[in-house]
Amino acid sequence: MNYVNLLNKIREDNPLIHNITNYVTVNDCANVVLAIGASPIMADDILEVEEIVSISSALVINIGTLNQRVINSMLKACKKANQLNIPVILDPVGAGASSLRNNTVKDILSQVKVDVIRGNLSEISFLAGQSVSTKGVDTSEEDEKNNAIDIANLVARKYSCVVGITGIVDIVSDGSKFAKISNGNELLSRVTGTGCMTSALVGSFCGITEDYFIATILGIATMGIAGEIAFEKSGIIGTGSFRSSIIDAISTMNNSKFLERAKIDEAND
Amino acid sequence: MNYVNLLNKIREDNPLIHNITNYVTVNDCANVVLAIGASPIMADDILEVEEIVSISSALVINIGTLNQRVINSMLKACKKANQLNIPVILDPVGAGASSLRNNTVKDILSQVKVDVIRGNLSEISFLAGQSVSTKGVDTSEEDEKNNAIDIANLVARKYSCVVGITGIVDIVSDGSKFAKISNGNELLSRVTGTGCMTSALVGSFCGITEDYFIATILGIATMGIAGEIAFEKSGIIGTGSFRSSIIDAISTMNNSKFLERAKIDEAND
Amino acid sequence: MNYVNLLNKIREDNPLIHNITNYVTVNDCANVVLAIGASPIMADDILEVEEIVSISSALVINIGTLNQRVINSMLKACKKANQLNIPVILDPVGAGASSLRNNTVKDILSQVKVDVIRGNLSEISFLAGQSVSTKGVDTSEEDEKNNAIDIANLVARKYSCVVGITGIVDIVSDGSKFAKISNGNELLSRVTGTGCMTSALVGSFCGITEDYFIATILGIATMGIAGEIAFEKSGIIGTGSFRSSIIDAISTMNNSKFLERAKIDEAND
Numbered sequence: 001m002n003y004v005n006l007l008n009k010i011r012e013d014n015p016l017i018h019n020i021t022n023y024v025t026v027n028d029c030a031n032v033v034l035a036i037g038a039s040p041i042m043a044d045d046i047l048e049v050e051e052i053v054s055i056s057s058a059l060v061i062n063i064g065t066l067n068q069r070v071i072n073s074m075l076k077a078c079k080k081a082n083q084l085n086i087p088v089i090l091d092p093v094g095a096g097a098s099s100l101r102n103n104t105v106k107d108i109l110s111q112v113k114v115d116v117i118r119g120n121l122s123e124i125s126f127l128a129g130q131s132v133s134t135k136g137v138d139t140s141e142e143d144e145k146n147n148a149i150d151i152a153n154l155v156a157r158k159y160s161c162v163v164g165i166t167g168i169v170d171i172v173s174d175g176s177k178f179a180k181i182s183n184g185n186e187l188l189s190r191v192t193g194t195g196c197m198t199s200a201l202v203g204s205f206c207g208i209t210e211d212y213f214i215a216t217i218l219g220i221a222t223m224g225i226a227g228e229i230a231f232e233k234s235g236i237i238g239t240g241s242f243r244s245s246i247i248d249a250i251s252t253m254n255n256s257k258f259l260e261r262a263k264i265d266e267a268n269d
Numbered sequence: 270m271n272y273v274n275l276l277n278k279i280r281e282d283n284p285l286i287h288n289i290t291n292y293v294t295v296n297d298c299a300n301v302v303l304a305i306g307a308s309p310i311m312a313d314d315i316l317e318v319e320e321i322v323s324i325s326s327a328l329v330i331n332i333g334t335l336n337q338r339v340i341n342s343m344l345k346a347c348k349k350a351n352q353l354n355i356p357v358i359l360d361p362v363g364a365g366a367s368s369l370r371n372n373t374v375k376d377i378l379s380q381v382k383v384d385v386i387r388g389n390l391s392e393i394s395f396l397a398g399q400s401v402s403t404k405g406v407d408t409s410e411e412d413e414k415n416n417a418i419d420i421a422n423l424v425a426r427k428y429s430c431v432v433g434i435t436g437i438v439d440i441v442s443d444g445s446k447f448a449k450i451s452n453g454n455e456l457l458s459r460v461t462g463t464g465c466m467t468s469a470l471v472g473s474f475c476g477i478t479e480d481y482f483i484a485t486i487l488g489i490a491t492m493g494i495a496g497e498i499a500f501e502k503s504g505i506i507g508t509g510s511f512r513s514s515i516i517d518a519i520s521t522m523n524n525s526k527f528l529e530r531a532k533i534d535e536a537n538d
Numbered sequence: 539m540n541y542v543n544l545l546n547k548i549r550e551d552n553p554l555i556h557n558i559t560n561y562v563t564v565n566d567c568a569n570v571v572l573a574i575g576a577s578p579i580m581a582d583d584i585l586e587v588e589e590i591v592s593i594s595s596a597l598v599i600n601i602g603t604l605n606q607r608v609i610n611s612m613l614k615a616c617k618k619a620n621q622l623n624i625p626v627i628l629d630p631v632g633a634g635a636s637s638l639r640n641n642t643v644k645d646i647l648s649q650v651k652v653d654v655i656r657g658n659l660s661e662i663s664f665l666a667g668q669s670v671s672t673k674g675v676d677t678s679e680e681d682e683k684n685n686a687i688d689i690a691n692l693v694a695r696k697y698s699c700v701v702g703i704t705g706i707v708d709i710v711s712d713g714s715k716f717a718k719i720s721n722g723n724e725l726l727s728r729v730t731g732t733g734c735m736t737s738a739l740v741g742s743f744c745g746i747t748e749d750y751f752i753a754t755i756l757g758i759a760t761m762g763i764a765g766e767i768a769f770e771k772s773g774i775i776g777t778g779s780f781r782s783s784i785i786d787a788i789s790t791m792n793n794s795k796f797l798e799r800a801k802i803d804e805a806n807d
Contacts, residue, residue: 023292023561024299024311030562030730035777040730041632042562045605048636055635067314067338069605094310097324098317190520192299192309238517239304248776251728292561293568293580336583336607363579366593367586459789461568461578507786508573 003218003262004255006209011037015057015207019200020044020074022064022093025193028247029062029200035251036222038204044070049077057207059086061108062196063101064093071104078112087115087206091199095119096126109159115212117155118164118199118220121148128154145169149178164216166198172220174213181217182263183224185231191243198223201250217264225261226250272487272531273524275478280306284326284476288469289313289343291333291362294462297516298331298469304520305491307473313339318346326476328355330377331465332370333362340373347381356384356475360468364388365395378428384481386424387433387468387489390417397423414438418447433485435467441489443482450486451532452493454500460512467492470519486533494530495519541756541800542793544747549575553595553745557738558582558612560602560631563731566785567600567738573789574760576742582608587615595745597624599646600734601639602631609642616650625653625744629737633657634664647697653750655693656702656737656758659686666692683707687716702754704736710758712751719755720801721762723769729781736761739788755802763799764788 016039021029026042033040043052046069053059059081061074081088092105105127108114117127121144128151148171156163156175165171170181188194202219209215223246230245285308290298295311302309312321315338322328328350330343350357361374374396377383386396390413397420417440425432425444434440439450457463471488478484492515499514554577559567564580571578581590584607591597597619599612619626630643643665646652655662659682666689686709694701694713703709708719726732740757747753761784768783 022311024295026562027296027565027730031777031781034728034730041635042560042603043632043636044603045638047606048604048638051636051638065311065313066317068316069607094312097310098312098320100314100317100320190303192296192303237521238514239300239520240513240516243300243516244513244778244782245776247778247781251777252775291580293564296565334580334582335586337585363581366579367581367589369583369586369589459572461565461572506790507783508569508789509782509785512569512785513782 018056019060021062025196028193032197046073050080058203060089060203062091089116089203090114095123116162162212179266185227188227287325288329290331294465297462301466315342319349327472329358329472331360358385358472359383364392385431431481448535454496457496556594557598559600563734566731570735584611588618591615596741598627598741600629627654627741628652633661654700700750717804723765726765
């Protein structure tokens, strides 16, 4: 595993990560990119996204508060990234919830090569062409995990990319192999933007390695471990302090903390 | 009083709250909705607001950073909410400060049934057709309270809705009865978005009960109590820590904390 | 030095500061304006910016997430501010990085009288017509400081305004005299928006004095001192806590804390 090298490399290389994202969690995404050792740049006007992505090491597309103006910017930025072999990470926030989101995700995936898709089980299931409600369905954790593996593999093959599904258990698949990550804390779901931040972390790691499978594992595991550390520090205090502690934990993450806690099982499909 | 039941019910039902809001305080609004036990969704494009509001339990409209694109989305979302009997909460941020805000508030109130309006005395006074400067006018606290009661009643009757005015004393009126809430701390006015967050809390409670009078009291009292707890914890440290402590206090609010501190006087008009 | 008087005056006068800014750091800017004792208002629609700036004491323009809609609003607001002798503060975030940003900054500076420009060495160098990479160039701190003085003077004369360059050493010039500020902590560069917040502080002080040279020094020094205090309090914990501590330090800043720490050297050119 190259995890340790990559944790050091991101702080040495300080890659610039271009984010076209939503206005709810954009500040947290910028701070998490800084915390892991990369540099964020947010730019979404169609007149500048090509120039900005050209000086960046990765492009993160997040459709959390989509509007028609920005959809064109997203497509233009993605196409430029493809031309320049800059990795594209897609966070299909709320896919399945509206035609605008569904059509935008389909447009991006049909016109552009996406390198990593990171979402929850409901969002990724939509991309698989399956309707899965993650809420109120009485499934066991084991069922959910097996379902997530199948869906991650399916979507990874369909779009020839790496897929990361985050939930009780996190799954990363490149279509032929997959990994399970068992880090995390349930309080992460009570702070807005922890999913968006995870995608921004994945983007940060994609900025320093062409092994996007490893980069996705590393981004997701970093957030899971940070959630555990933050819970130990502030879980009882409340979600305001817990949120600060997530950024604290990422900004002070180092090899020994990561290796001591990481619960990553890689497996062949 | 059903306060206790509603505090439990919101965490059990986990209602989805659709917010069309400003980009200054949107993150705090999302986090406060999560903290009280509901789920936030922010969506403002005209192509998706009808679908999003249709799956939601309440719609919160906040005009804090209004722009022409979003005004049409607000109107469309409100009309759909009316059709589906989904409660609409309006936060007329800065009403009185510009024609754009004034006209937008008037358009919404003339075209749509609003269930709750939550603002400060200056904003609600504008809706009453009165010009009231809350700053630099040498009135006593008693005068301000009596004035707020009159204006809340007037606006509640004019628009057949519940009105919440927050200030030194908070007033909630449905036009025939009113309540005074004496919780709060003055440091709340030194953190941006505490008003917006209060409206988001009111919206969260409107998502689980059709008694919007009680829901508005509960949303406002929750913020007031959270301000008191946060002040005790972080008041001396500064407004950065105080802000985190507000969210902490809301995320850990329970029946005993609420009942121990709530200073709510209900009265007939 | 009038620093002490101005620190008191801002809390007494509570000036309204109009910000047309980016959606990444807008919440922090609002909170920092409140923390220092002023009041923020964010408004960017072309239909209301003239009214809003007319009731404000300063206008802060920040191009961090520029889009074509807002550029026209910026120009209109600036022109109104000029008519009314309201100070205009420009933060040319990312100038040099895209044609959209470069052209917008040039349009503003050619059509409008700007009173203060606050940026980093790379951004201000672009305005000087020089290409300076602040990253990866092996210059000594002494070289950088001398370079910054020259560039600040040049740009201040070119646009007849005050220029503040923030970096390892901060330089403020009005074209005939300059000051060096040696406060700060390197962790400030690992939290997003500390530059934007500094510009918002400068704008806050410009709202209470016509001596924009002093106002710029005071805004920059306040952030530097806050960074030092925050580092002592939360530096080891991580950048999430450090960020809260910055706001804490500004909200509790007083004359004795300021004077005890301020490292300001004024000099004639």
